[in-house]
Amino acid sequence: MNILEQIVQHKRSEVAQRRAGTSARELEQHPSFKRTPLSARQAITAADSTGIIAEFKRKSPSKGIINASVSVAETTKGYVQAGAACLSVLTDEPYFGGTPDDLLAARQANPATPILRKDFIIDPYQLLEAKAWGADLILLIAACLSPEEVSSLSRLAHDLGLEVLLEVHDEDELDRTLTDTVDLVGVNNRNLKTFVTSVDTSLRLAERIPDTFVRVTESGLQDAATMLMLREAGYQGFLIGEAFMRTPSPADALAGLVADLRRQTPSFTNNHTL
Numbered sequence: 432m433n434i435l436e437q438i439v440q441h442k443r444s445e446v447a448q449r450r451a452g453t454s455a456r457e458l459e460q461h462p463s464f465k466r467t468p469l470s471a472r473q474a475i476t477a478a479d480s481t482g483i484i485a486e487f488k489r490k491s492p493s494k495g496i497i498n499a500s501v502s503v504a505e506t507t508k509g510y511v512q513a514g515a516a517c518l519s520v521l522t523d524e525p526y527f528g529g530t531p532d533d534l535l536a537a538r539q540a541n542p543a544t545p546i547l548r549k550d551f552i553i554d555p556y557q558l559l560e561a562k563a564w565g566a567d568l569i570l571l572i573a574a575c576l577s578p579e580e581v582s583s584l585s586r587l588a589h590d591l592g593l594e595v596l597l598e599v600h601d602e603d604e605l606d607r608t609l610t611d612t613v614d615l616v617g618v619n620n621r622n623l624k625t626f627v628t629s630v631d632t633s634l635r636l637a638e639r640i641p642d643t644f645v646r647v648t649e650s651g652l653q654d655a656a657t658m659l660m661l662r663e664a665g666y667q668g669f670l671i672g673e674a675f676m677r678t679p680s681p682a683d684a685l686a687g688l689v690a691d692l693r694r695q696t697p698s699f700t701n702n703h704t705l
């Protein structure tokens with residue numbers, strides 16, 4: 432079993448347990464359920480956007496503990512002040528050290544910034560959770576879903592007002608699952624068998640993703656030159672976690688990267704006020 436299969440196996444029992452503890456009806460009564468979600472698509476493609484989706488990630492299967500000491504509210508607020516277009520908050524506990532409370536805290540601290548619920552979505556119940564916890568955007572990972580599941584989950588997400596980021600690792604996953612009910616397509620540069628990241632994956636797949644979708648490149652990103660090369664290839668969104676979180680001040684690390692981007696291409700964020 433690869434790591435994704437292990438995570439998904441665990442997720443099935445976790446979802447069953449959660450559903451037994453909190454009914455769908457109770458989730459629908461949560462105050463956040465009435466909130467109108469923000470558009471990540473708009474935030475990432477705005478003329479003055481850095482396109483950076485800054486991730487709050489305490490640990491990972493590939494790296495173990497990355498940062499167990501920083502606060503989610505302070506870090507995500509700092510990310511936004513430093514120029515993040517969007518936030519990504521892990522809610523998976525066993526493998527990534529995230530919690531629903533992290534998402535709720537990030538929401539409260541950042542009322543005007545779109546937030547991705549970063550988790551392994553396999554069940555419609557998790558979309559109700561995402562909405563109740565204040566997410567604007569959900570992730571669907573092609574490697575663990577059938578094309579029918581991608582379609583039905585993305586339609587339900589839209590019914591709830593949530594946008595959908597479909598994540599693929601290769602041509603086969605993209606061709607098999609891409610549907611016009613997703614909003615953004617993320618290419619994950621991390622090979623889940625070896626954990627090695629290579630931006631060649633994003634470069635290879637860029638042209639295969641129609642222009643109607645916002646292209647997002649994910650994992651292993653850490654320098655301005657690589658991001659500019661990926662932007663030239665058609666990527667507007669950049670999902671970055673570890674490069675920020677492994678430092679004592681993740682927001683300062685993001686600010687440094689934005690400064691490098693501006694130095695190398697003044698037009699990258701030319702209207703962005705830091």
Ligand SMILES: O=C(O)c1ccccc1NCC(=O)[C@H](O)[C@H](O)COP(=O)(O)O
Nearest residue numbers: 491492493649650651652670671672673
């Ligand atoms: O990060 C991992 O080790 C990992 C392992 C198995 C499945 C998913 C994994 N990561 C999820 C992600 O997509 C990343 O957190 C995200 O793209 C940010 O990547 P990075 O900038 O390399 O932290």
